[in-house]
Amino acid sequence: MYPDYMRESLNKVEQSRNERLELAKSGKPVFTPMTAEERENVLKEFHPDYKEDARRKIRVGPNKGEMITAEVADMLESRSRIKPENFDLTHPDFNTDILVIGGGGGGCAAALVAMEQGAKCIVSTKLRIGDANSMMSQGGMQAAVSRTDSPTRHYLDAMGGGHFDNKPELVRALTEDAPDVVKWLEELGVVWDKNEDNSLQVLHGGGTSRKRMLSCRDYTGAIIMRTLMDEVRNHPDKIEVLEFTPTVELIMDENGNCAGGILYNLETEEYFTVRAKATIIATGGYGRLHIKGFDTTNHYGATGDGLVITYRAGAKLSYMDSVQYHPTGASFPEQIAGFLITEKIRGAGGQPLNIKGELFVFPREPRDVESSAFIRECLGRKKGIKTPSGRFGVWLDSPLIEMLQGEGYINKQFPAMHRQFIRYGIDITREPMLVYPTLHYQNGGTDINEKCETNIPGLYIAGESSGGVHGRNRLMGNSVLDYNVFGRRAGKFAAEYVKSVKIGKLSLEHIHDYEKELAKEGIETDRIAPVLLPSYTPEAVLKRQLTAHYEGTLR
Amino acid sequence: MLMGANSVKVMDKSKEKGKKKIGDTARNVPEEMVTVYIMGKGYRVPAEATIMGAIEYAGYQIKRGAGCREGFCGACGTVYKLPGDYKIHTGLACTTLVQDGMLLAQLPFIPNEKPAYDIDSLLPDVTAFQKVYPEIFRCVACNTCTKACPQDLQVMDYIQTAMRGDIEKTMDLSFDCVSCGLCAIRCPAEIVQFNVGILAKRLYGKYLAPESPELGQRLKEMKDKKYNTEYMEMKGMSYEDLKTLYYDRDSE
Ligand SMILES: Cc1cc2nc3c(=O)[nH]c(=O)nc-3n(C[C@H](O)[C@H](O)[C@H](O)COP(=O)(O)OP(=O)(O)OC[C@H]3O[C@@H](n4cnc5c(N)ncnc54)[C@H](O)[C@@H]3O)c2cc1C
Ligand code: SF4
Ligand code: SF4
Numbered sequence: 001m002y003p004d005y006m007r008e009s010l011n012k013v014e015q016s017r018n019e020r021l022e023l024a025k026s027g028k029p030v031f032t033p034m035t036a037e038e039r040e041n042v043l044k045e046f047h048p049d050y051k052e053d054a055r056r057k058i059r060v061g062p063n064k065g066e067m068i069t070a071e072v073a074d075m076l077e078s079r080s081r082i083k084p085e086n087f088d089l090t091h092p093d094f095n096t097d098i099l100v101i102g103g104g105g106g107g108c109a110a111a112l113v114a115m116e117q118g119a120k121c122i123v124s125t126k127l128r129i130g131d132a133n134s135m136m137s138q139g140g141m142q143a144a145v146s147r148t149d150s151p152t153r154h155y156l157d158a159m160g161g162g163h164f165d166n167k168p169e170l171v172r173a174l175t176e177d178a179p180d181v182v183k184w185l186e187e188l189g190v191v192w193d194k195n196e197d198n199s200l201q202v203l204h205g206g207g208t209s210r211k212r213m214l215s216c217r218d219y220t221g222a223i224i225m226r227t228l229m230d231e232v233r234n235h236p237d238k239i240e241v242l243e244f245t246p247t248v249e250l251i252m253d254e255n256g257n258c259a260g261g262i263l264y265n266l267e268t269e270e271y272f273t274v275r276a277k278a279t280i281i282a283t284g285g286y287g288r289l290h291i292k293g294f295d296t297t298n299h300y301g302a303t304g305d306g307l308v309i310t311y312r313a314g315a316k317l318s319y320m321d322s323v324q325y326h327p328t329g330a331s332f333p334e335q336i337a338g339f340l341i342t343e344k345i346r347g348a349g350g351q352p353l354n355i356k357g358e359l360f361v362f363p364r365e366p367r368d369v370e371s372s373a374f375i376r377e378c379l380g381r382k383k384g385i386k387t388p389s390g391r392f393g394v395w396l397d398s399p400l401i402e403m404l405q406g407e408g409y410i411n412k413q414f415p416a417m418h419r420q421f422i423r424y425g426i427d428i429t430r431e432p433m434l435v436y437p438t439l440h441y442q443n444g445g446t447d448i449n450e451k452c453e454t455n456i457p458g459l460y461i462a463g464e465s466s467g468g469v470h471g472r473n474r475l476m477g478n479s480v481l482d483y484n485v486f487g488r489r490a491g492k493f494a495a496e497y498v499k500s501v502k503i504g505k506l507s508l509e510h511i512h513d514y515e516k517e518l519a520k521e522g523i524e525t526d527r528i529a530p531v532l533l534p535s536y537t538p539e540a541v542l543k544r545q546l547t548a549h550y551e552g553t554l555r
Numbered sequence: 556m557l558m559g560a561n562s563v564k565v566m567d568k569s570k571e572k573g574k575k576k577i578g579d580t581a582r583n584v585p586e587e588m589v590t591v592y593i594m595g596k597g598y599r600v601p602a603e604a605t606i607m608g609a610i611e612y613a614g615y616q617i618k619r620g621a622g623c624r625e626g627f628c629g630a631c632g633t634v635y636k637l638p639g640d641y642k643i644h645t646g647l648a649c650t651t652l653v654q655d656g657m658l659l660a661q662l663p664f665i666p667n668e669k670p671a672y673d674i675d676s677l678l679p680d681v682t683a684f685q686k687v688y689p690e691i692f693r694c695v696a697c698n699t700c701t702k703a704c705p706q707d708l709q710v711m712d713y714i715q716t717a718m719r720g721d722i723e724k725t726m727d728l729s730f731d732c733v734s735c736g737l738c739a740i741r742c743p744a745e746i747v748q749f750n751v752g753i754l755a756k757r758l759y760g761k762y763l764a765p766e767s768p769e770l771g772q773r774l775k776e777m778k779d780k781k782y783n784t785e786y787m788e789m790k791g792m793s794y795e796d797l798k799t800l801y802y803d804r805d806s807e
Contacts, residue, residue, distance in 0.1 A: 036802060131622035131630055145770050148807060151777070152785040159789075160801035168790050176782070179773045189674065189757025191726060191764060198765040209806045219731060222627050223756065226734065230753050234671045244618065266618050299623040335605050335652065339625050415731055419706070420626065423650060533616065541614035 001425040002332070002434075009385055012357030013395050013432055020359065021403050024349055033362040039369045046372040046380060048292050049322055060517045061311050062455075068320040071291045075304060076311050078527035079515065081248050082262060082271065084508035089251065092260065092275035092506070096122045096240075097498045098491075099260050099276035101247045101306070104132025105221075105480070106282030106463030108228035109487030110494070114280075115238045117495035122274060123232070123239060124263050126246035126283075126301040126532065130229045133284050133299050133464065134483060137221030138342040138416055139205065140213040141484070142477035143178035146202050149210040151175045158478055161207040161366045162471025165319065170469045173450040174478065177485040182214065185484070190227050191216050204347040205476035206327075207366040213477045218342055218416045221480065245272075246305065248530055249511060250279060250313045250459070253504040258313065258459035260506070266532070275506060277498035278458045280490045281306045282483070285442035285464040288534040291323050294439040295338025305530035306465035310446045312514045315454045318467035319444025324474060327352075327370040329438025331393030333424045338438045341417065343367075343476040345396060345433075348413065349404040353395040353432070354383035360394075368473045371437040378436070385434060393434035402429050441479065443472055452490035458501060462490040557598055557613070589655035606633050606648035606659060619663035626650045629735035629749075632705075635659035645703045645737040665736030667747045672754075679762035681720025688751050691717055693744040700738035700748055706731050710738045710748050717751050722763055725755035 002010065023030050034042070044050050055067040058076060068076075098114050100107045103125030111121045123129065144154040154175040159166055182200070186192060193201040193215050202211040216223035232239050247261040251273065260276040283306035287298025296302070311317060328341040346352070346363040352370075354360050354377050361373040378384025378392040385393050402409055410429045411418055421428050445467035452460040463483035470478060518525075537545075587602040591609050600609040607621060622630030631648035638656035648661055670687055677683040684691055691714055700710035713728035729752025738748045776782070789797065 036798070127619075127622055128628075128630060131628050133623075135628045136623045136625060145767070145773050147769055147772075150782060150785075152782050152789060153804075155786065155789060156797075156801055156804060159797065164794055164797060164801075172786055172790070176777065176786070179770060179777055182770060183774060186760055186764065189760040191730075191756050191760040194765060194767065198767055199769045200767045204807075209804050211807055217730060219627070222733065223730075226753050227757055227760070230669075230750075230757065231674075233669055234673070236671060297625070299628070300617075300621045334603060335608070335650075336625075416626070419731075420650075533618070535616060536608075536611040537614050537616065538612055545614075 002431065003388055006385060009355045009357065009395070010431065013353055013397060016353070016357040017397065017400060020351060020397070021400060024351070024400065024404055029362055030351060031359045031362040034365060034369060039365070042372045042376055043368060046375040047368055048294070048325060051292070054292065055321055059521045059523060060514070062314055062316040063320070068317070069291060069323055071289050072286070072304065072307065072320055074527065075289065075308060075529050075531065077518065077523050078525055078529040079518070080312070080511050081264070081528055081530070082511070084511050087262065087271070087273060087508060089273060089506035089508065093272040094122055094274040096120050096274065096276050097278070098494050099124065099247070099274050099279045100282065101261060101279065102132070102282035102284060102465070103129035103229070103241060103243070104282060104284050104463065104483070105134030105225055105228060106284070106483035106487035106490070107280070108225075108232050109484055110280045110282060110462055110491035111232055111239045112228065113488045113491030114495040115235055117492060119495040119498055121239045122276070123241045124245050124247045124261065124274070125241065125243055126266070128243050129232065129241050130225050131299060131301060132225065133302060134480070135221050135225045136297070136299060136340070137480050138218040138340065139344040140203070140215035140220045140477050141480035142205065142208070142212045142475070143182045143214055143481060144175065144210070144212055145179055145182055145200050145214070146211060149212055151178065153210055154178065154212060157207055157209050158470070158475060161475040162473050165471030167468040169450045170448070173489065174469055174481060174485050177488070178481055181481065181484045181488070184488070185224060185227065188227050188231055190224055193217065203344055204364060205343050206346070206364045206370060207475040208364075213344065213347060215344065217412070218344065218414045224480065246530070246532055247309065249508065250309050251275070252313060252507050252510055254507055255504045257457045257501065257503060259503045261309070275503065277501050277503055278460060278494040280452070280460045280462060280494055281310060281446065281465050282461070282463045282487060282490070283465045287439050289531070290534070291439055294325065294437070295329060296439040297326060297329060297338060297340040298439070300533065303531035303534060304442065305532065306461065307445065308529040310454065310459065310461070313456060313459070313510050315456050315459060316447045317444060318447040319472055320467070322443045322472040323439065324367060324441035324443050325371045325437040326440035327367060327374050327437050328396055328435040330433065331391045331436040332387045332434040334387070334389050335424070336420060337391065339420065340438065340440070341396060341433055341435055342414070345398060345401065345414065345417070348401045348409070350401050351397045352435070353397055355385050356383065357395070366473055366475065374435070374437055387434065391436060393436045395432040396435045397432045398428040399430055399432065441474055443470055443474055448486070450489070451493040452486050453493065458497065460490040460494045462486040557596060589653060591653050592658040594660050595658070600653060602653070604653050606646065606651050606653055607631060609653045610648065610661070620648065620661040624649045627733055629733035632662045632665065632735040632737045633659055634662065645705060645741070647705045647733070647735060650705070662736070662740065665740055667736060667739060667750065669747070669750055674757060674761060677758065679722050679758040681718070683754065683758055684717050684720070684751065687754060688747065690744065691746050691751055694718065694746060695744055697743060699741045699743065703737045703741045705735060705737060706733060708732060713752060714746060714748060717755060722755050722758050725752065726759040729755060
C-alpha cells in the first residue's frame, strides 16, 4: 500500500488518466520524441555514465590507457585467486572438447549446438544451471517476424539504439539469425504468445519502429531458460554440468591458444583443472557490482567474471565505458527496490508521469535516454515522488493498460508483475507503480567477431559477456536474442575449431605476467577477482569477523 | 545480531538508525526490528526484511539458496514455522517477509527425478507422461502441493490434467511455475510436479501450438537471401546517411 502522503499525487494521476487515454487512442505519440540533439543533452546532463567519477583510466592489460567504468577498472586491476605454481598442469583433472563457462541461456544454447556437431562439453557454472539473468527476462525477445517488419529494419533500429557504435557485422548476424532462433526455440518446445490468427504476437519495445517483441506471457526468460536447461539435462552423456563450480582462470597452451580453465568448487573450496580444445565464455553481466551504488535487476552471480578472466589472458574489451540503467526499476516498496518492471508495460501503453500526473517524456525512448529523462524529472526538475526510505521515483501508469487493451489484460500478460506488487497490497490494475532507473545490463564486454571469436584462438564469447553487438546501449529484447544467436554461433564455430586444433603444453604463465604488470605499474592491492559473489554482510557483522589467519576451509 | 534462542533481550536500536548513502540518494535505515530464528539461532533483523534479506543481515554469505532474487528461479525455497502455529509454511526467501518469532530453514537442494528423454520420440498426449513421469498416476488428490505453492498455482489440478493427457491445460496451469520444488518436497506420492509442468510446456510448444504462417514466410525469405542487398547497402552507408535514415524512419 502506498503511504498516505502520496495520495495527493495519486489523485492527480487518476484525474489526468482519461485525457491521456484519449491521447493514446489517437495513435499519435503521447509525447513528442526527442530529437538527436535533445537526446544528447539529457544524456550529458543526467546519465550516470557522464558523471565525473564514472570512468577512469585502466593502467594494465590490452585496453591500457582507455577510460572505462571505474568499478570495472578496479575489478580488472586486482589479483588472481590462485598461485599458478600450485597447479600440476601435466595431469588435468578433466579432459573435454569444449569447456562452456556459464550455465545461463548463452551457455546452454552453445552446449546444445556444439553437441549436435559432435563435440563433448563440460559446463562450469557458478550457482545452479539456469540461475542466471536469462531466467529473469520478462519482456521478450526481438525478431523481425511480422509482415510489416524486416530484418533490415531490425538492423536499423538496433544500430540507432546503440548510437551507431555497434559493430555492423554483429548486428547483421543478430538480426539475420533471429527468425531462425524463433523457430529453433519453438521446436525445442518454447511456448510463444500467439494471436488468434496463429501469427506470433508482437509488441513494441523501447526504440523499435515496428512491433517486434515476442514473448511467453511475462515469463519469457523462464520459459526459454527452462526449455534449454531441460534439453541440456537430456544429454548427460555429452554435456557434463558442474554446478556451484565457477571457473576462476583460463588455461592457455604454449602456443597462445586458450586451452581450458581452473574451476573452483564453491562448497569444498577445491580447485580443478580442465583441459579443453576450445573454451566458450557465457558468464553474463556485472549488475551485482552495484556500479555507482545503484540497485540492480541482475541475478546473484552477475559479477562480471568473464571480463576478468579473459582480460588476464589477453583478450580485448570493447565499450567498457557504458553501463545500462533500465528506466523502470521498482522504487517502492523497499523490499523489491531495483526489481525490474518490464519495458513491455510501456509497450502495452503504460505511461511515465511526474508528481503532478503529467507526461514528461515519450514512453519509448532508447533506455539510456528514457532513464536520463526520469533522473532529470526527479533530481533536476524536482518533480519526482520521494519514498519513505528516501528513494525517488516517477509513476508508471499501469491501470491505463487495462483501459487500452481490455480488462484482464494485465493478469493475463503480466502475471509475474501483478504478483510482485499484490504481495505488498498494490494492485497494479488499479494503481500505478513507482519506478526509478536500476542497474541492468553490461553494454560492452570482451570483443568478438560474428563467429564469437576473440583475439585469442580457441576462446569464444557469447551473450552479455561479449562486447560490440549493442554498441553503447542495448535495446530491450535484443539480449535474449543475443544469447541465442551468439550462443548457437559459439557452439557451432567452436565445435568446428576443435576438430582440427592441437593443444600444446598447458600454461598459466599469463597470470604471472599480469601480476608483474600490476607490480610494474605500482598497483598494490588486496582486491581479488573474479568476485564470484557479492557480499551483503552489514558493517556491524563485518566488524566482528576478526579471524586473523585463514586455515583450510574455515576462517 | 545473534542472540540466545530463548532470549527476549531487545537490541539497542539507536545504533542502527541513521542514513546510508546508496546511489544518488541517501536512504534511511529501518527502525523496527523483529527476531527470527535461522536454523534455530535467533537474530534481530529489520521488521520489513524479506527472509533472504534477513539471512544476509544476520551475517550469512549465501551460497546455495539465492539465484535471481526476484522470484523467477526457485533457488530459495524456505520452510518455516510461526509461534503458536503447528503448521509448516513454505515460501520463497526472496519474496516472503519475515515475521516476529519465525523459525526458518532454507532448502539448499530438492532431490528430484529428471529422466533423460528424447522429445522427438514422444507424442503430445498421456503416453508422454506415462513414459517419462509414470509416478504422477500415484497422485492421491490431497492438494498438499497446491497449498505449498508460493506462486499460488493450482498444482494438483495440473497434475490431474496431466493424468488425463490434457497437455494444453497442464501447460496453462503450470506456466508460472518457478521450479522451487516446495510442492514436490511435500507430496506424499513423491511426484515432481515442476518437471511434469516443463514437459507439458515443451510438448505444447513443439507439437500443439499453431504454426505461424508469417514465420514460415520469413524463414523462406531468409533462405533466399532476400535482404542481402539491403544489408550491404546499409553497411556501405556513411555514419551521417545512416543516422538520417534512422531518424527519418516511420514508426508502426
Ligand atoms: C531482470 C532482467 C530482465 C531482463 N529482461 C530482458 C528482456 O525482456 N529482453 C531481453 O532481451 N533481455 C532481457 N534481459 C537481459 C538478458 O536476460 C540477459 O542479458 C541475458 O539473458 C544474458 O544471457 P547470458 O547467457 O549471456 O548470461 P546469463 O543468463 O546471466 O548466464 C550467465 C551464467 O554464468 C554464470 N557464471 C557467472 N560467472 C561464472 C563463472 N566465473 N564461472 C562459471 N559460471 C559463471 C552465472 O551464474 C549464470 O548462470 C533481462 C535481464 C534481467 C536481469
Ligand atoms: S508448482 Fe511447485 S515448483 Fe512450481 S512454483 Fe509451485 S511449489 Fe514451486
Ligand atoms: S501433493 Fe502429490 S499427491 Fe497430493 S495432490 Fe499434489 S501431486 Fe497429488
